[in-house]
Amino acid sequence: xxxxxxxxxxxxxxxxxxxxxxxxxxxxxxxxxxxxxxxxxxxxxxxxxxxxxxxxxxxxxxxxxxxxxxxxxxxxxxxxxxxxxxxxxxxxxxxxxxxxxxxxxxxxxxxxxxxxxxxxxx
Numbered sequence: 787x788x789x790x791x792x793x794x795x796x797x798x799x800x801x802x803x804x805x806x807x808x809x810x811x812x813x814x815x816x817x818x819x820x821x822x823x824x825x826x827x828x829x830x831x832x833x834x835x836x837x838x839x840x841x842x843x844x845x846x847x848x849x850x851x852x853x854x855x856x857x858x859x860x861x862x863x864x865x866x867x868x869x870x871x872x873x874x875x876x877x878x879x880x881x882x883x884x885x886x887x888x889x890x891x892x893x894x895x896x897x898x899x900x901x902x903x904x905x906x907x908x
Contacts, residue, residue: 814829
């Protein structure tokens, strides 16, 4: 169990370091996924080192929770991706860098990204 946690932490830090090297001036779209829910946030890292949340969306919100029986499937990921795209465009955010964290880019994560690309440029 400890080896798995270390492996997950290494994968997360590897992805974050690549993002920091390539696109430090862009906002970061981060996804968090559990067995039951999906959530995402758009972060902005300022020069003083502080991180600010600019927009967020989750499957735990009342507006999305009533529409679907399950909260962690491709359908819900598409809804959350569309919701974060709308909120980001309302906040004036058009270009972000996607931070997949420990998750592989397929299935639910891919469905989320496809929906978020409707109004965001990755």
